[in-house]
Amino acid sequence: MGTEVVRRVAIVTGAGSTGGLGKAIARALARAGNVAVVNDLEEASAGETAKKLIEEGYEAFPVAADVSDAEAVEGMVAEVLNRFNRIDILVNCVGIRTKALISEIKADEIDRVLAVNLTSVILCTNAVAGIMKRQQFGRVVSIGSTAGRRGGGEYMTSTSIYSAAKAGIGGFSRSAARELGPFGITVNVVAPFLIDVPGRSHRRPPEMVEEMLRNIPMRRLGTPEDVAAAVAFLASDAASYITGVELDVNGGWHMEG
Ligand SMILES: NC(=O)c1ccc[n+]([C@@H]2O[C@H](COP(=O)([O-])OP(=O)(O)OC[C@H]3O[C@@H](n4cnc5c(N)ncnc54)[C@H](O)[C@@H]3O)[C@@H](O)[C@H]2O)c1
Numbered sequence: 001m002g003t004e005v006v007r008r009v010a011i012v013t014g015a016g017s018t019g020g021l022g023k024a025i026a027r028a029l030a031r032a033g034n035v036a037v038v039n040d041l042e043e044a045s046a047g048e049t050a051k052k053l054i055e056e057g058y059e060a061f062p063v064a065a066d067v068s069d070a071e072a073v074e075g076m077v078a079e080v081l082n083r084f085n086r087i088d089i090l091v092n093c094v095g096i097r098t099k100a101l102i103s104e105i106k107a108d109e110i111d112r113v114l115a116v117n118l119t120s121v122i123l124c125t126n127a128v129a130g131i132m133k134r135q136q137f138g139r140v141v142s143i144g145s146t147a148g149r150r151g152g153g154e155y156m157t158s159t160s161i162y163s164a165a166k167a168g169i170g171g172f173s174r175s176a177a178r179e180l181g182p183f184g185i186t187v188n189v190v191a192p193f194l195i196d197v198p199g200r201s202h203r204r205p206p207e208m209v210e211e212m213l214r215n216i217p218m219r220r221l222g223t224p225e226d227v228a229a230a231v232a233f234l235a236s237d238a239a240s241y242i243t244g245v246e247l248d249v250n251g252g253w254h255m256e257g
Helices: 021-031 043-055 070-084 107-135 146-150 160-183 206-215 224-234
Strands: 009-012 035-040 060-064 089-092 138-143 185-192 246-249
Touching (some): 009 021, 009 070, 021 035, 021 043, 021 089, 021 224, 035 043, 035 070, 043 060, 060 070, 070 107, 089 107, 107 138, 107 185, 138 160, 146 160, 146 246, 160 185, 185 224, 224 246
Parallel strands (some): 009 035, 009 089, 089 138, 138 185, 185 246
């Protein structure tokens, strides 16, 4: 009689082909032996990532849903549960930015940025928490940002609402970590600085990138794989005693004592 190996099921939101970091996170989790449930807004986008992972030999399953919408989140979780009978890992990776200045931003845009960046994290965690409690196992990892740690905006027009949402993820996660810890569930945040997503670096002028690099001790921008490695660790069985942390993935650009 061998020990039964549990095949863990991991939902990664915002992991469709249209996303930057989510795809790498889904791949890292799949490589670690988990089933990668790929969420994104559009079926085509979620389907493309899932197809690619399956072609690479991993187990993946696409689920389209707008995770800022409570009903859609319930539907997504029900579909995954129906298919796999468990949900072990949730990675909250969706995010949108706004460039509007505080003096100019309109209420509906504020609502949208908070809903997609923060409410989605709360809704998704809420929807899986009961399942994870019954399993007495769970891993929730949300993607924050240095913008939520120390304020953003140095390299972008304005990130105040985005920063508010990202800081909110930190507060939410620490409280959820306290509440869910007794059930074997850890709740953590991975906070990247600017990540060099292939095809996007051209958006920033070279002088700006040079200045950033002077201030990053590791002398390079981060990659989606850097973020994915941190998430995969926090989502692993090995990280069972780490909860309520915000793990900076920023090459040392921002350090907290
Ligand atoms: N890229 C960076 O440099 C960087 C740095 C720090 C933090 N982050 C954070 O990392 C996360 C991923 O960033 P990214 O650069 O990959 O973003 P991205 O814009 O490339 O991808 C986000 C994905 O989420 C999807 N999405 C958006 N709204 C959704 C919704 N309501 N429901 C379901 N899917 C939705 C989009 O379709 C897209 O595929 C975000 O939370 C972002 O704030 C990114």
